[in-house]
Amino acid sequence: MNALDRAIGWVAPRAALSRARARHALRIYEGASVGRRASSFKALNTSANAEIQGALRPLRSRARDLARNTPYAARMLDIITSHVVGTGITPIPDTGEDVLDRRLENLWDDWEGQADVTGRMGFYGMQALSVRGMVESGESVIRFIDRPLDNPRRVPLQLQLLEGDFIDQWRDGIYGNDGQAGAEDLEHTRLGVGLGEYDRRIGLWLNPNHPGEINTSAMRPGVSAFVPQDELIHLFKELRPGQVRGVSWFAPILMTSRELADFLDAVNVKARVEACFSGFVTNNDDAGVDVFDPSRPGLAGRDGANPDAQLTSLEPGMLKELRSGQDIKFAAPTGTTQVEPILLFNLQAMAAGVGCTYDQVSGDLRGANFSSLRAGKVEFRRLTEQLQNHVVIPQVCNRTWDRFVSRAVLAGLLPARAEPYRAQWMTPAWEPINPNDDIEADIKAARTGRISPQEYVASFGNNWRKVQDMTAAFYKRADHLGLAYDIDARRTDQSGKLQAVDGDGAGGDPTGGKPKPLKDDFGEPITAPASN
Known part of the structure; x- marks a missing residue:
C-alpha cells in the first residue's frame, strides 16, 4: 500500500484494501489500465438494451444506406442469405407413420406457395427475405394471420412479413395489463418488447403502419397495439443475455465501409482528372x-x-x-501504389466483421488454392450451420411448423394425436470443392456409420423419402423393360462389375433375371412399348 492507502486504512480498512486490489488487477491486465493508450475505449458498463436504445435507428438506417450504395455490402447480404436459406429450409415430416408423413408433405406443399398474405411469395421466399432483413437491419417480424376456411383442402393460415421498424421502440417503461389482448402477464416493456416474469417475451408493440412511410388520410393513426408472442415471430440474433432487439450485422464495419467507399471515390476522381489532357491558348x-x-x-x-x-x-x-494575362497552373498529384493493398486489407476486415470470407465478398480468387478455399469454407460452414440451427430453424421454421400443424388439426385436415407432429429441417446443400474426393469421403462416412443414409441424402438438399420412392419407381420400370444400368447397386459392385445372379434373384438381382409386371396407380398392368 502507498501512503494514501495506509492513511485511508486507519479510517476505513476495507476501502483501503479494495483500492489496493483494484490497482493490483490493473497491473495484471493491461487492457484494464487507464491512461493515454486506453483513452479510446468506450467502457460504459451498460446493459445490452441500454447500448441499443440510442443506436438502434441510426445503425439501421446507415446499414441500409450502405447496402444500397456499396457493392460489397450488397454482396455480403446475398452471400449470407444464399447460404443460410438458399432455395428454402424444407421440412421432412417425422411422425413415425409413413401414411401420415405423406399426408403432411402434401398439405405443406400445397400451403407453402400461398403462405404470403400479400400473395407475392411462398414460405421459402419469406425465409430468405426475413434473414436478409435480420442481417441488414438487425431484425425481422413475421406475423401469423388466421384465414377463413374457404378451401377445405388448404390450411387456413398465412404469414405477414414486417420490418423491425414496425416495433414501437418508444414503448419503454411500465405499461402492465392495461386491457390489451394477450397482455395479461405483461409486467413491463423494453424498446417495444413486452416482458413478463423473468423477462420472458410476452409480445411486441407493433405500429399499424411503417413509421417511415408517407402517411395519407387512408392510413390508420400511428398508435401501436400489443400483439401476443404466440401470434408472431421476432427474428434476430441475440448477442448478449437479456437483449430484446436485434442489431445490424453491419455495425462493426459501418465506418470502415464508408471510409473505403470515400477512398475509392477519391481514387476514381483522381484518375479522371489525370485523364483530362487539355490545351490552352494564351493571348x-x-x-x-x-x-x-x-x-x-x-x-x-x-x-x-x-x-x-x-x-x-x-x-x-x-x-x-x-x-x-491569364495563366493556368495545375496541382501535380503523385501516383499512388497503395490502392490495392488498402482495398485488400479493408475488404478482409469487412468480410471478417460480417462473417464471410474475402473471396466471397470480392470474387478475387487469384491467390486461392484448394487448401485455402477449403479452410475458409469450413469456417464459414460452421458459422452458417450455427446460425441455421440456433436462430433460423428454432425461431422461424419450428414456430411456423407448429402453427401450421395446429391450424391443420383445427380445420380437420389432420387427426388430433397425443404425439407431436415432428419434422426434420433440411438445409441447403453444400457444394463440394473437390467433388470426387468429397463425395467419396461422404460415402465412406455413411458406410462406417458416422452419418446415417438419411443424413447423407439430406446433405445434398434432398428429401430422403422422395429419393427412395423415385429410385424404387425408376428401377421398377427398368426391371419391367429389361433394362440394366451400371449404377444399379443390386446388379453391380462398387467397381462396376456384375454380381452373380441365381434363379431366385439372389446376389443382388431381386427380379431373378426376369422382369416383373409393372402396375400403375390403379393396379392396371403397364405393358412395354412395342418395338418397331
Missing part, C-alpha cells in the same frame, strides 16, 4: 477592345480578344483560349 495582346458593361453605366472596360473566356471545368481533348 498576350494588351491592346484589347473597349467593352461596354451594362452594370457600370458610363464606364468601359478593356478586355482581351476573348472576353468570355472562363475556365470552370476540364474535358479530355479540350482547347481553350484564355484572356490576356
